[in-house]
Amino acid sequence: MRKKWSREWISSVQPRKQRKYRYNAPLHIRHKLVSAHLSKELRERYGKRSLPVRKGDEVKVMKGKFKGVVGTVSRVSLKKLKVYIDEVKVKKSDGTEVMAPIDPSNLMIIKLNLDDKKRLAVLERAGGTKGE
Structure with missing residues (x-):
C-alpha cells in the first residue's frame, strides 16, 4: 500500500x-x-435515498447525544468529514459555546437548500420531481 x-x-x-x-x-x-439520508417525503419526490449535505439544508439528528434536534446546516467540513448545525452546541470549560461536529451518517435531511441551480438540475436528472 x-x-x-x-x-x-x-x-x-x-x-x-x-x-x-x-x-x-x-x-x-x-x-x-458527507451524504445523509433523505426524509420519506423527499425520497418519494426525488427518487433518491441520500444526497451530500450542503450549507442551508434543514436536518434532523437521528443518533447520538443530540438525537431529535432539528436545525440548519451552517458549515460542512470536507477535511474532517463533519457537519456543523446551528442548534447543536456544546459549552467549553471557559463558558463559550461552540458548534459540535456531527457525522453526516447520523443525520436525515428534512428540507433541501435549492438555491443552487446545478443541484436542482442533478435532482431532476436523477429521478425527476415526482411531487410537483
Missing part, C-alpha cells in the same frame, strides 16, 4: 484500506462521503 490514494480501494474488504481511502480521498470524492 505505497500509493497515497487509489479509486480501487473502495472495493476492498480490508478495514485498513477503507480507512486509508476515506482519509486520503480528494475533495470531489469527499463531497460524496
